[in-house]
Amino acid sequence: MTLLTDYEILGVSYLVDVDRDMLLLVEDPEIGLSFKNMHYTDTHYLLKYNRLSPVDGDNSKVNPGQIVDVPIPHKVILNPVAMARKYGVTVEALKGRTDYDVMVDQDLLNQRINGKLPEISIAGSDFIYDIKLNALLPKDKIGGNLMIGPDVYLSEDEMHYTFLYNPVKREIVHYDRNMVEFSAGVFMAKIPNQLRLDPYGMIEKLGLHVKDTLVKFPIQKSMTAQLTPLSELYFFKALVLKNRERLIVSDKWISNRTSEKNKTTKKVKKKNKGNRL
Known part of the structure; x- marks a missing residue:
């Protein structure tokens, strides 16, 4: 309590x-x-x-x-x-x-000052966040880097990044606005934003007040991404439903147009037969 x-x-x-x-x-x-x-x-x-x-x-x-x-x-x-x-x-x-003495882990701060980069676990795989590259680097060096780029979105409260992620391939998946089904093995990943991933790195990058920043965003000993199946998220459920309905309407329109075209073709053929000899 x-x-x-x-x-x-x-x-x-x-x-x-x-x-x-x-x-x-x-x-x-x-x-x-x-x-x-x-x-x-x-x-x-x-x-x-x-x-x-x-x-x-x-x-x-x-x-x-x-x-x-x-x-x-x-x-x-x-x-x-x-x-x-x-x-x-x-x-x-x-x-x-x-508050600074109590809230800020001095050992973690000294490790970061001496060059140890922050780490985060995504679906059991460990990544190192490099603020200079603005990318997540696989700790085991297997696979490519996860770039914080066009397919990574800042949350509405600006405190998190979200992106579609395939944990088997360990790669970011492009967001398809026309999706009509949930891609197998793809999840919505949610990780801290830059300031929470690497507060000390942001202090150096932007010249922020050291104690003010670290009290508000202390360096974390461990971080884990939150993964959610797309089928559990309202946005994607609504998107898939909307696209499926649009596809059904489109298929019906094409079917009706084809049917009308066939009827027209038959009428034209009858007219072109002419009188029998």
């Missing part, structure tokens, strides 16, 4: 939910403020708070006078019990430590 503590911002009450990484509005715990939308510093998180809206939103169109900077304590201060449970330490061990 999630352990929650209370925190107040300018008279508005929130629940500190470490598991969801959010400050949840007490009046409606389904919404609130995400720590990922705050800027991390060594002493606090900096929140751009909209005084007229107590939840996350697009502040770009808001009157600047409505926005105030609010320092939010680290989660080890706000909810030490939940943080201790989540990261497998005692509450006593959290004293004097920052």
